[in-house]
Amino acid sequence: MNAPAPAASFKPQQFKSDVKPVWCPGCGDYTVLSSITKALAALEVRPENVAVVSGIGCSSRIPAYTTCYGFHGVHGRALAAATGLKVARPDLTVIAAGGDGDGYSIGGNHFLHACRRNVDLTYIVMDNRVYGMTKGQPSPTTEPDWDSKLSPHGTGLREFHPLVIALASGANFIARATSSDPNGTAELIAQAVRHPGFSFIEVLSPCVTFRPEQRSWKDMVHPAPVAPTDDPARAARRLMTDDGFNIGVLFAGHRKPYQPVKSATPRSVAELAAEFVL
Amino acid sequence: MTQAAKAMTSVSVALAGSGGAGVMTAGNMLLEAAAQAGYYGLMTRSSGPQIRGGEAAAMLRIATTPCDSVDDRYQVLAAVDWGNVARFAAELPLERSSLVVGDPAQGEPPEVFLKSGARYAPVTLKAIARKIPGGWPNMVALGLLGGLIGLPSAALRAALEKSMKKGGDALAASLAAVQAGVEEAAKLGARYPLAPAPARSSRWLITGNQAAGYGAIRGGVRFVAAYPITPATELLEWMAPALERVGGTLVQAEDELASINMILGASYGGVPSLTATSGPGLSLMIEALGLGVAAEIPIVVVDVMRTGPSTGIATKTEQADLNLAMYGLHGDAPHLVLAPNSVADCLLTTQWATHLAETLQVPAIVLSDQFFGQARAVAERPATIAFAGARQRAEPNAADYKRYVLTPSGVSPMAIPGTAGITYTADGLEHGERGTPSSSAADHLAQMEKRARKLDSIDYGEHWAQIEGEGELAVITWGSCTGAVREAFARAKGDGVSGRLLSLRLMSPAQPEKLRRALEGVKRALVVEQSFGGQFMRYLRGEYDLPCELTSFRKPGPLPVRPDEIHRKILEWSRA
Ligand SMILES: Cc1ncc(C[n+]2csc(CCOP(=O)(O)OP(=O)(O)O)c2C)c(N)n1
Ligand code: SF4
Ligand SMILES: [Mg+2]
Numbered sequence: 001m002n003a004p005a006p007a008a009s010f011k012p013q014q015f016k017s018d019v020k021p022v023w024c025p026g027c028g029d030y031t032v033l034s035s036i037t038k039a040l041a042a043l044e045v046r047p048e049n050v051a052v053v054s055g056i057g058c059s060s061r062i063p064a065y066t067t068c069y070g071f072h073g074v075h076g077r078a079l080a081a082a083t084g085l086k087v088a089r090p091d092l093t094v095i096a097a098g099g100d101g102d103g104y105s106i107g108g109n110h111f112l113h114a115c116r117r118n119v120d121l122t123y124i125v126m127d128n129r130v131y132g133m134t135k136g137q138p139s140p141t142t143e144p145d146w147d148s149k150l151s152p153h154g155t156g157l158r159e160f161h162p163l164v165i166a167l168a169s170g171a172n173f174i175a176r177a178t179s180s181d182p183n184g185t186a187e188l189i190a191q192a193v194r195h196p197g198f199s200f201i202e203v204l205s206p207c208v209t210f211r212p213e214q215r216s217w218k219d220m221v222h223p224a225p226v227a228p229t230d231d232p233a234r235a236a237r238r239l240m241t242d243d244g245f246n247i248g249v250l251f252a253g254h255r256k257p258y259q260p261v262k263s264a265t266p267r268s269v270a271e272l273a274a275e276f277v278l
Numbered sequence: 279m280t281q282a283a284k285a286m287t288s289v290s291v292a293l294a295g296s297g298g299a300g301v302m303t304a305g306n307m308l309l310e311a312a313a314q315a316g317y318y319g320l321m322t323r324s325s326g327p328q329i330r331g332g333e334a335a336a337m338l339r340i341a342t343t344p345c346d347s348v349d350d351r352y353q354v355l356a357a358v359d360w361g362n363v364a365r366f367a368a369e370l371p372l373e374r375s376s377l378v379v380g381d382p383a384q385g386e387p388p389e390v391f392l393k394s395g396a397r398y399a400p401v402t403l404k405a406i407a408r409k410i411p412g413g414w415p416n417m418v419a420l421g422l423l424g425g426l427i428g429l430p431s432a433a434l435r436a437a438l439e440k441s442m443k444k445g446g447d448a449l450a451a452s453l454a455a456v457q458a459g460v461e462e463a464a465k466l467g468a469r470y471p472l473a474p475a476p477a478r479s480s481r482w483l484i485t486g487n488q489a490a491g492y493g494a495i496r497g498g499v500r501f502v503a504a505y506p507i508t509p510a511t512e513l514l515e516w517m518a519p520a521l522e523r524v525g526g527t528l529v530q531a532e533d534e535l536a537s538i539n540m541i542l543g544a545s546y547g548g549v550p551s552l553t554a555t556s557g558p559g560l561s562l563m564i565e566a567l568g569l570g571v572a573a574e575i576p577i578v579v580v581d582v583m584r585t586g587p588s589t590g591i592a593t594k595t596e597q598a599d600l601n602l603a604m605y606g607l608h609g610d611a612p613h614l615v616l617a618p619n620s621v622a623d624c625l626l627t628t629q630w631a632t633h634l635a636e637t638l639q640v641p642a643i644v645l646s647d648q649f650f651g652q653a654r655a656v657a658e659r660p661a662t663i664a665f666a667g668a669r670q671r672a673e674p675n676a677a678d679y680k681r682y683v684l685t686p687s688g689v690s691p692m693a694i695p696g697t698a699g700i701t702y703t704a705d706g707l708e709h710g711e712r713g714t715p716s717s718s719a720a721d722h723l724a725q726m727e728k729r730a731r732k733l734d735s736i737d738y739g740e741h742w743a744q745i746e747g748e749g750e751l752a753v754i755t756w757g758s759c760t761g762a763v764r765e766a767f768a769r770a771k772g773d774g775v776s777g778r779l780l781s782l783r784l785m786s787p788a789q790p791e792k793l794r795r796a797l798e799g800v801k802r803a804l805v806v807e808q809s810f811g812g813q814f815m816r817y818l819r820g821e822y823d824l825p826c827e828l829t830s831f832r833k834p835g836p837l838p839v840r841p842d843e844i845h846r847k848i849l850e851w852s853r854a
């Protein structure tokens with residue numbers, strides 16, 4: 001809507017609001033927030049042309065901490081709201097963000113279909129393998145033997161593998177990032193936003209309160225040893241065998257983004273009534 | 279037995295048969311022919327549980343005045359074959375003077391249809407059709423019905439030409455088959471001739487689902503997301519190409535949770551948005567409707583109600599989602615609920631709902647039903663009303679912008695993404711004026727009052743209800759019962775009983791002052807609805823201080839409410 005300001009004026013700080021986060025000190029989500037603001041500055045977009053859409057959870061609080069347009073909806077439906085927004089307003093840069101519970105459990109169906117639909121938006125999941133906001137219950141990515149008040153003997157359930165599922169469902173860009181490397185994550189987010197279609201970034205973002213052992217993730221992560229592939233079969237093999245700590249772009253495909261048909265020469269509303277007239 | 283051919287102001291006929299017999303095609307052509315001849319009409323349909331190829335019945339009422347209701351009985355039931363047609367018996371009440379026409383080669387009519395005393399007239403539809411190369415029994419039946427009710431041949435011809443645009447041999451064969459049917463009708467010794475058609479006026483042939491879709495587009499809707507469900511699917515199928523033509527979009531969502539959240543996202547982006555569903559889908563949408571209320575995002579949800587609870591009877595009508603629409607949302611969540619009162623009124627009501635939702639920045643639920651949605655009516659051309667989306671938008675770089683600022687009307691200008699200098703986060707969390715989450719009692723109360731105040735900030739004018747007639751008796755009703763009540767009153771007039779009809783279009787916010795005035799002088803009111811539990815009666819008792827004595831007439835779906843049952847109730851109750 002406004003003429004773009006000169007590139008030099010884009011500073012991460014411009015994208016950070018003055019709302020104080022509710023997060024615990026040391027929560028991984030702080031660095032994800034700064035990675036998003038860095039990425040947006042690098043992308044040279046204006047805050048009013050970006051919408052950050054989320055559901056409910058600690059991580060889903062992120063929209064209000066930016067100076068972009070924000071949409072803090074209901075639990076699990078961030079991708080649906082982001083899809084509607086992007087389809088209705090293709091001119092905007094749309095980023096959906098949230099947690100593993102929000103995205104893989106209550107919102108699991110939308111995750112599958114957002115990957116399939118391949119709308120041009122970016123989805124950032126801050127995965128801490130726990131429901132942080134509700135104070136420590138297992139999520140779909142929680143290890144089967146992790147016990148909690150609600151699952152005293154662990155869930156006994158196999159973990160959900162978001163990247164494999166994203167690939168199988170048709171996501172056009174798949175990356176893993178870590179909150180322990182804010183600059184690297186910023187770079188991955190910028191790439192994801194630039195990549196056409198549905199881009200998915202899973203960020204390992206520790207919950208220091210309910211999963212303090214996740215502090216050691218920073219020592220376990222390592223750059224993916226191979227370059228990104230555009231071959232889904234190769235990507236599948238890699239993802240199925242990786243250790244969960246490979247950081248980087250793991251798949252970048254060439255699917256055409258979803259683009260609903262719109263009449264180039266819209267007709268008048270009155271014309272639609274012709275079929276009813278006797 | 280030759281019947282006196284007294285001209286009738288309304289005739290009801292039905293055509294039934296098993297799948298593939300083409301009864302719907304013939305029914306639509308008959309309605310079109312009646313319209314061409316200058317009559318009003320209403321066609322409803324019924325089909326068996328099979329997904330495809332099951333038995334079906336096209337049920338038509340053709341009259342000299344607009345038909346907003348089905349009649350009590352059918353004068354003619356014709357069947358191409360009898361298959362499982364007996365299953366429609368309850369929907370096809372006959373009387374002594376009725377005629378049952380069937381092809382003897384297809385067996386005898388089911389006993390249940392003859393119990394009424396109706397006369398059976400065998401006509402060899404198939405053999406007659408076979409004599410005409412390319413002729414079909416359904417076209418013979420069409421001619422027969424047209425002949426029995428006295429439709430001019432020119433009207434039948436015009437209807438055929440309109441739906442068989444390719445013309446050629448197929449059209450010629452159909453015209454010959456129809457003509458053979460007309461000739462056959464003359465031999466039956468029974469006629470149900472319509473009185474002369476009224477003066478021509480400008481009319482539309484439209485279904486309730488189409489009318490709702492068109493009303494939404496007129497109101498400004500340009501984004502739809504939805505998940506298929508009977509009986510709302512045709513509304514969406516009509517909208518998909520129509521939206522495309524006016525530069526809008528329809529997305530088929532993965533479920534109703536997605537549909538409603540998609541339209542919230544699109545509307546947050548500044549594009550007026552709608553979804554359509556039925557009871558099971560509305561149930562899934564309830565949580566997000568609350569988000570629309572809290573975050574003040576306008577959306578329209580059309581619920582084409584069907585028989586519930588649960589999957590219920592998917593293809594049949596009922597008015598039992600009122601409680602869910604009114605009271606289903608958690609928390610105190612003021613929102614709009616509207617209900618059309620005729621097939622054609624689905625247009626005005628949905629357009630008005632869109633206009634109100636946009637003006638007040640609030641979700642609106644439109645309660646249509648299967649009867650309206652799937653019925654096709656010949657109706658007076660709906661008036662062009664100027665309701666259009668009128669969302670108050672915030673200006674770029676507005677000083678000290680607060681999305682949820684407390685205003686006297688409760689409506690605050692909405693920042694639309696892309697607008698510089700006024701970014702904010704829309705939030706379902708309780709918030710202060712800026713939208714920042716807040717758990718303070720003062721913010722909760724202030725925002726709650728703001729959201730409630732909005733709905734009372736405008737005058738809903740005359741459209742809040744349909745009010746007709748005078749007298750000390752009133753019938754208060756809503757939705758698809760309205761037509762039957764209107765007709766019941768017309769008949770009661772003949773018995774010297776008159777009264778007032780009140781059909782509510784605006785269910786929420788309730789209009790107690792307007793209803794009080796509309797009921798001035800009324801001593802007793804009958805409340806008519808199609809709900810087993812009396813949801814509308816409870817709604818009236820809960821929302822209004824009714825100054826008169828109330829009696830309830832209610833029945834559940836799936837059978838339509840017919841004028842006779844209300845007429846009898848009015849008489850019995852007016853004399854009690
Ligand atoms: C419909 C609904 N069910 C349950 C909740 C409660 N709830 C809030 S956040 C949450 C889980 C959040 O976990 P996650 O998405 O992983 O986010 P995190 O807090 O870990 O960042 C739950 C179950 C809710 N808000 N809404
Ligand atoms: S509970 Fe866990 S996820 Fe939530 S803010 Fe605290 S550390 Fe972060
Ligand atoms: Mg989590």
